[in-house]
Amino acid sequence: MSNAPFAAVLHLLRAHSLLEERFAGELASIHGLALKDALLLMHLARAPLTRLSRVDLAKRLNASPSTITRTCLPLEKLGLVGREDDQRDARLSYVVLTDAGRARVAEAEATLRQKSADLFSDRWSEAEIATLADLLGRLTAGQPGRLS
Amino acid sequence: MSNAPFAAVLHLLRAHSLLEERFAGELASIHGLALKDALLLMHLARAPLTRLSRVDLAKRLNASPSTITRTCLPLEKLGLVGREDDQRDARLSYVVLTDAGRARVAEAEATLRQKSADLFSDRWSEAEIATLADLLGRLTAGQPGRLS
DNA sequence: CCAATATTATTCCGAATGCAAGCATATATA
DNA sequence: TATATATGCTTGCATTCGGAATAATATTGG
Numbered sequence: 001m002s003n004a005p006f007a008a009v010l011h012l013l014r015a016h017s018l019l020e021e022r023f024a025g026e027l028a029s030i031h032g033l034a035l036k037d038a039l040l041l042m043h044l045a046r047a048p049l050t051r052l053s054r055v056d057l058a059k060r061l062n063a064s065p066s067t068i069t070r071t072c073l074p075l076e077k078l079g080l081v082g083r084e085d086d087q088r089d090a091r092l093s094y095v096v097l098t099d100a101g102r103a104r105v106a107e108a109e110a111t112l113r114q115k116s117a118d119l120f121s122d123r124w125s126e127a128e129i130a131t132l133a134d135l136l137g138r139l140t141a142g143q144p145g146r147l148s
Numbered sequence: 149m150s151n152a153p154f155a156a157v158l159h160l161l162r163a164h165s166l167l168e169e170r171f172a173g174e175l176a177s178i179h180g181l182a183l184k185d186a187l188l189l190m191h192l193a194r195a196p197l198t199r200l201s202r203v204d205l206a207k208r209l210n211a212s213p214s215t216i217t218r219t220c221l222p223l224e225k226l227g228l229v230g231r232e233d234d235q236r237d238a239r240l241s242y243v244v245l246t247d248a249g250r251a252r253v254a255e256a257e258a259t260l261r262q263k264s265a266d267l268f269s270d271r272w273s274e275a276e277i278a279t280l281a282d283l284l285g286r287l288t289a290g291q292p293g294r295l296s
Numbered sequence: 297c298c299a300a301t302a303t304t305a306t307t308c309c310g311a312a313t314g315c316a317a318g319c320a321t322a323t324a325t326a
Numbered sequence: 327t328a329t330a331t332a333t334g335c336t337t338g339c340a341t342t343c344g345g346a347a348t349a350a351t352a353t354t355g356g
Contacts, residue, residue: 004277005264009167010295011284013187016164017210018288019157039161055304062165064344069306071342091304091351116153119287129152132283135276136159139267140166147158184312203334212314217336219312239321239334 023115031108032078036061038112040071041080041105042147044097051084051096060145068095080104171263179256180226184209186260188219189228189253190295192245199232199244208293216243228252 024035031038043060044050052060054068061068072095075081080101086092097105120129140146172183179186191208192198200208202216209216220243223229228249234240245253268277288294 001261002265002274002277004274004281005268006261007296008277008281008284009171009260009264009267011281011288012160012163012167014288014291014293014295015160015284017293018291019160021210053304054306062169065305066307066345067343089304089352093305112157113149113154116157117150119157120153123286126150126152128283129150129156131279132287133152133156133159135280135283136156136163138271139280140159140162143162143166145162145165147162148155201334202336213335214315214337215313237322237334241335 019119022119023112026115027108027111030111031104033104033108036063036071037075038105038108039147040068040075041097041101042109043145044081044095045102045105046147049096050102051094053092053094057095060147062145075101167267170267171260174263175256175259178259179252181252181256184211184219185223186253186256187295188216188223189245189249190257191293192229192243193250193253193257194295197244198250199242201234201240201242205243208295210293223249 020035027033027035027038033041040057040061043057044052054065054072057063057068058065063071072081076083078100079098082096082098084094084096086094137146168183175181175183175186181189188205188209191205192200202213202220205211206213206216211219220229224231226248227246230244230246232242232244234242285294
């Protein structure tokens with residue numbers, strides 16, 4: 001039996017811890033956003049009309065609807081997202097990115113890009129990074145919530 | 149500017165969500181262990197004398213010492229781990245794997261290996277899986293808490 | 297048209313976590 | 327030796343999260 005799948009999973013779990021440690025702090029101190037906040041805003045920024053329903057956000061973020069509700073509350077107070085009711089379905093209330101939110105997520109994303117680059121700055125060739133991105137992308141192919 | 153580092157990070161975050169979703173449920177229902185419990189036991193199983201101090205466990209699991217204390221409590225009640233005081237340093241209290249813990253972690257690890265293999269059962273060559281494991285391993289090289 | 301079911305969002309509650317504080321012990325320094 | 331500092335662990339507190347229950351609305355099937 002091959003050991004590679006198990007090793008890949010264990011290393012992925014460890015790498016995730018590393019990312020949280022390296023990214024969360026600076027993202028919060030510079031932009032006032034938790035990593036999950038930034039990901040939420042990034043999903044909005046990439047959505048048509050820069051808005052999504054809460055269940056849609058929940059699926060993309062692998063979170064429960066209650067988490068989305070609570071996560072959005074502070075973002076609303078900060079004026080980064082707003083609410084829009086659907087004309088045809090009174091149950092839906094979209095989370096929509098405001099202009100301030102658009103600006104903030106652009107800044108946060110720039111920081112994330114920079115820190116992502118830093119992560120590979122040592123002993124990584126461009127081809128290796130691309131291979132890693134490709135393989136990880138295949139792992140989540142067909143999943144909702146792809147964020148490119 | 150290359151987009152590969154950012155794509156790799158985003159895909160890694162997504163892949164981690166996928167793992168949690170696919171692994172946590174079955175691991176809990178079959179073995180009565182959360183994923184973090186299993187990882188803790190696996191670290192113990194690989195340690196000399198199958199025991200580690202709590203701060204050591206905290207570093208390896210990227211958790212706070214208080215989390216380790218509280219995580220170990222139920223495992224103690226289940227008889228999977230025990231306590232051992234250090235002869236020379238009265239501050240230390242090792243978490244040591246019991247025989248029951250050794251058996252349980254072996255079962256859980258077998259399940260994890262199987263589910264890891266399942267994760268790549270479609271459209272993945274052995275070489276690709278090995279490459280992914282290798283690249284992820286390089287990402288966490290030099291970090292504490294490597295688990296192979 | 298009406299009843300049954302499904303969907304969306306929110307709130308409540310229990311579980312898990314980190315930080316800060318506190319306690320006990322060990323090490324370093326004067 | 328005596329004091330100051332560092333280390334290991336635990337506990338209290340605040341925060342975050344998911345699941346269940348709830349409420350409002352929509353859809354489906356008779």
